[in-house]
Amino acid sequence: MILKLAMRNVLRSAHDYSVYFATLAFAACLLYSFTASGDYLLSLDLTADQRDIYGSASMVTQAFSVFSALVFAFLVTYANRFILRRRSREFATYGIMGMEPATMARILVYEGCVAAVVALGVGVLAGVLASPLFGAIAAFVFDAPWQPLLVFSADAALWTAACFAGIMALALALEVRSLRKHSLVELLDADGAPEQPKGAARLSVGLQTSLAAVLLAVVWGSCLFQPTQFIVWILPMGVAAVLATGMLFRVWAIRRPARAYRRPERLLAGLRLFDLRQLQARMSLNANAMACTCALMAVAVCMMVAGLAFSVGMRDGSGRLSDLTLAPIGYVGIFYGITFLIAAAAVLALQQLAGAADDRKAYRLLGNLGCDASMMRKSIRSQVGTCFAAPLVFALVHDVFGLALVAFVASVLGSAQFPLIVAGVVGVTAALLGAYYLITCRECGRMLLREEGR
Known part of the structure; x- marks a missing residue:
């Protein structure tokens, strides 16, 4: 029942908050493409010098992919905070109807997991479909021959999924904490009362x-x-x-x-x-x-x-x-x-x-x-x-x-x-x-x- 309610809420949110879902999908697409383009590049006909140059720089590119994940962690946390505030009256209604805070937290977590899975799937699929484009950029930068091929990188998909899992876990933990901190009266008025500067x-x-x-x-x-x-x-x-x-x-x-x-x-x-x-x-x-x-x-x-x-x-x-x-x-x-x-x-x-x-x-x-x-x-x-x-x-x-x-x-x-x-x-x-x-x-x-x- 709770999972069904969460999925219904996500479907409704997908229409109401297109910028939020587009941003999550963009994050997944870029995180996947950044990592997968290296595997795509190595599948091309590279010279020994080109492979050595890329190999020497692989640690640098991996470090930057971690920084990219941190940037999107900030972004997703900010986006989830907006979503919670926008739907605070809905959760207040759940509370008035007698729903326990733990149950509301479960709904929130389920919604976040469903949204993350959908965005992750769409983003990775977009990254695979765009692999010829991202691969062309990587091939051009490294002056390597390019072929228009669709490439799926299992390692890149696992890395993206791991990043998303960590990012969403942090964002959902902060959401649940914020939900439990507010009373029902505060939740009822939270979506209409402007935030006070801190x-x-x-x-x-x-x-x-x-x-x-x-x-x-x-x-x-x-x-x-x-x-x-x-x-x-x-x-x-x-x-x-x-x-x-x-x-x-x-x-x-x-x-x-x-x-x-x-x-x-x-x-x-x-x-x-x-x-x-x-x-x-x-x-x-x-x-x-x-x-x-x-x-x-x-x-x-x-x-x-x-x-x-x-x-x-x-x-x-x-x-x-x-x-x-x-x-x-x-x-x-x-x-x-x-x-x-x-x-x-x-x-x-x-x-x-x-x-x-x-x-x-x-x-x-x-x-x-x-x-x-x-x-x-x-x-x-x-x-x-x-x-x-x-x-x-x-x-x-x-x-x-x-x-x-x-x-x-x-x-x-x-x-x-x-x-x-x-x-x-x-x-x-x-x-x-x-x-x-x-x-x-x-x-x-x-x-x-x-x-x-x-």
């Missing part, structure tokens, strides 16, 4: 702006003028960049409405005032999370550019790779960059879906007041678009300095076509975020306007 900054706007400027000056200055020190201290530099970016997002959220009040004729047009207040609350609350996604995007762009620069850019006139020893860098950069980019886009989408769950009462009130449906849809597109565009724009600002370092290394090593590579990577990044933006707008609109029959 550890809100007590510094003034001016002090936050000054501190952010100092931190960014150190990070960007080190990247430009002390690249060796920047690489040695890259982790603390990354933390400083995230902190500074979060403060700037928070400052922007506070100051933007103040500037808008100076133009009342524009402020009172349509739902602009409503949009500004919603964005102010949302960006103030999610400033640190948006800063993390901004950093993920910035790192993803730099890694993909570096990967392509040390593969595509190292070709001679006949298209042959001039330095095979750089192939592992290209291989890792491309796949790891894609992993970060998809994780960032998915977190942004989930943030907006969580925000839409908070805004249902506000949009219901707008509908009761007679607000036009097209105006409300425009409001949704405006808010979601701003929350997608702001991290992307600031990530590109970070990349101006990060890519300067990559460009210097590429020029020293003789890599060519660097501007074209940068343009291509930025275009792909914008296209991926655009796709997630469209999906998110559709889901937010359905969530906010369905109750009014709009």
